Amino acid sequence: MTLTLCAVPMRNAEKEERGPSLISRLYWTAWLWRQSRQAVSDTRSIRHPTGGQLQELVTLAYEQTEYYRQVMQRAGLHPADIRTPAHLARFPITGRQALQERPHAFRPKSVAGPGLVIQSSGSTGQPVAVRYDEKALLQNMAASRREWKPLAHTLTKPGPLRKLSIQPPGPTRFDRIHAFCHQRVWVPANFLPKRHTMPMSTDFAQIVESMNHIRPDLLVALGSFVDAFFQQIHDRQLSFHPPRAIQYFSDHLGDRTRRLLRDVYNIPVFGTYTAVESLKLGYECEAHQGFHLHPDLCLVRIVDKAGADVPEGELGDVVITNLFNRGTLLINYRLGDLGRVTYEPCACGRTSPRLTRLEGRIDEVLEFPDGRRISAFSFLYPLFERNGAPGIRQYQAVQLASDRLEMRIVPTQDADWPSLAHRLKMALRQQLGRQIHVEMQKVAHIDPEPWGKTRRFIRLPGDSG
Numbered sequence: 251m252t253l254t255l256c257a258v259p260m261r262n263a264e265k266e267e268r269g270p271s272l273i274s275r276l277y278w279t280a281w282l283w284r285q286s287r288q289a290v291s292d293t294r295s296i297r298h299p300t301g302g303q304l305q306e307l308v309t310l311a312y313e314q315t316e317y318y319r320q321v322m323q324r325a326g327l328h329p330a331d332i333r334t335p336a337h338l339a340r341f342p343i344t345g346r347q348a349l350q351e352r353p354h355a356f357r358p359k360s361v362a363g364p365g366l367v368i369q370s371s372g373s374t375g376q377p378v379a380v381r382y383d384e385k386a387l388l389q390n391m392a393a394s395r396r397e398w399k400p401l402a403h404t405l406t407k408p409g410p411l412r413k414l415s416i417q418p419p420g421p422t423r424f425d426r427i428h429a430f431c432h433q434r435v436w437v438p439a440n441f442l443p444k445r446h447t448m449p450m451s452t453d454f455a456q457i458v459e460s461m462n463h464i465r466p467d468l469l470v471a472l473g474s475f476v477d478a479f480f481q482q483i484h485d486r487q488l489s490f491h492p493p494r495a496i497q498y499f500s501d502h503l504g505d506r507t508r509r510l511l512r513d514v515y516n517i518p519v520f521g522t523y524t525a526v527e528s529l530k531l532g533y534e535c536e537a538h539q540g541f542h543l544h545p546d547l548c549l550v551r552i553v554d555k556a557g558a559d560v561p562e563g564e565l566g567d568v569v570i571t572n573l574f575n576r577g578t579l580l581i582n583y584r585l586g587d588l589g590r591v592t593y594e595p596c597a598c599g600r601t602s603p604r605l606t607r608l609e610g611r612i613d614e615v616l617e618f619p620d621g622r623r624i625s626a627f628s629f630l631y632p633l634f635e636r637n638g639a640p641g642i643r644q645y646q647a648v649q650l651a652s653d654r655l656e657m658r659i660v661p662t663q664d665a666d667w668p669s670l671a672h673r674l675k676m677a678l679r680q681q682l683g684r685q686i687h688v689e690m691q692k693v694a695h696i697d698p699e700p701w702g703k704t705r706r707f708i709r710l711p712g713d714s715g
């Protein structure tokens with residue numbers, strides 16, 4: 251998944267300075283109200299798109315974008331060939347690099363007006379910029395009502411809700427989009443939780459102090475932050491005011507922290523799946539069985555390396571088609587995430603497809619000297635997540651060369667390091683075989699990347715071709 255750290259206003263500066271007119275605000279407020287009602291009422295039976303939206307998108311892409319016109323001509327495709335989501339199997343897949351190199355070739359010439367250009371943080375070393383039009387940003391806001399419903403159910407109480415957001419450094423894309431939308435619509439003040447924010451770089455003890463002071467109903471943070479923060483709180487036996495729910499975004503939250511929060515602290519956790527290329531992609535419901543997708547907003551396919559659909563439930567690359575944004579058109583775009591989709595109805599009653607487990611990014615891949623590649627998460631998960639990983643506060647795997655893996659471990663205070671290191675080394679050898687030499691490294695802390703995430707797996711460039 252991609253974390254966005256900044257959003258910059260697009261060039262239509264004159265209009266932006268004046269701000270939207272009264273008539274425009276009235277129009278968008280009514281529109282948003284209608285869309286929000288629809289988004290919420292649809293949660294139990296979101297229809298699969300009939301193809302109308304998709305046809306309109308493909309036609310616009312063909313007629314007005316340089317990139318897709320070329321792609322379709324080369325593939326011998328005409329807009330009339332792509333009438334339903336199933337027809338996307340014929341449509342070529344676009345990688346991140348194409349968007350990175352030629353962002354303007356994805357933007358239809360006729361779509362102007364207010365909007366935002368949102369940039370990814372470049373956590374993959376391949377930052378992309380995606381332009382969103384006004385309607386798309388407000389549509390995204392309407393979808394947040396759908397994502398909020400499972401939380402609202404948990405957080406129902408008299409009086410205003412208090413929310414504490416622990417934020418990555420700098421203005422986040424959420425702040426920018428929020429400001430953009432709230433300039434265009436009226437939202438009653440009592441509709442929104444009372445929001446407090448703290449930078450992610452704040453010392454944990456200070457955050458605990460603030461939590462005890464603010465007594466938030468909801469805590470919102472990056473998944474990796476929630477992971478590190480609550481493991482530390484538990485390890486140090488710090489006393490804190492437990493929020494009634496936690497919402498995390500952007501990156502993965504380990505199962506052991508989930509279990510800790512659920513079984514020890516009795517705090518339900520709701521994940522959201524977002525990406526700079528589509529904004530809201532999925533959300534967790536009360537049943538906590540994967541991310542419900544928004545098939546009326548964004549089509550998701552799971553494909554193999556060659557771009558063919560994999561059978562339901564199998565792991566593959568996440569490929570999206572953004573149905574609502576007209577600022578940058580994205581059709582069959584490979585997101586860079588791995589996942590699997592199920593169409594089974596969820597225990598919560600919703601029938602929208604779910605992404606059942608994100609297995610990390612595509613670049614989280616361990617390569618063997620003989621050329622085999624496996625998801626790094628697949629060997630990290632059983633050792634460091636599934637069984638609660640006693641004695642480990644934080645971990646990071648670094649592939650130094652095709653035959654060398656360094657495991658950096660921050661042990662808990664009471665851990666017996668020599669026996670822990672020995673046990674892990676043996677378990678890793680069993681999983682990876684003898685081709686890869688594993689070195690155990692005890693470290694005091696693992697620094698997050700500049701964009702705020704801590705990476706679980708790093709492959710050093712040039713190590714394995």
Ligand SMILES: [Zn+2]
Pocket residue numbers: 535536537538539542596597598599600
């Ligand atoms: Zn559900």
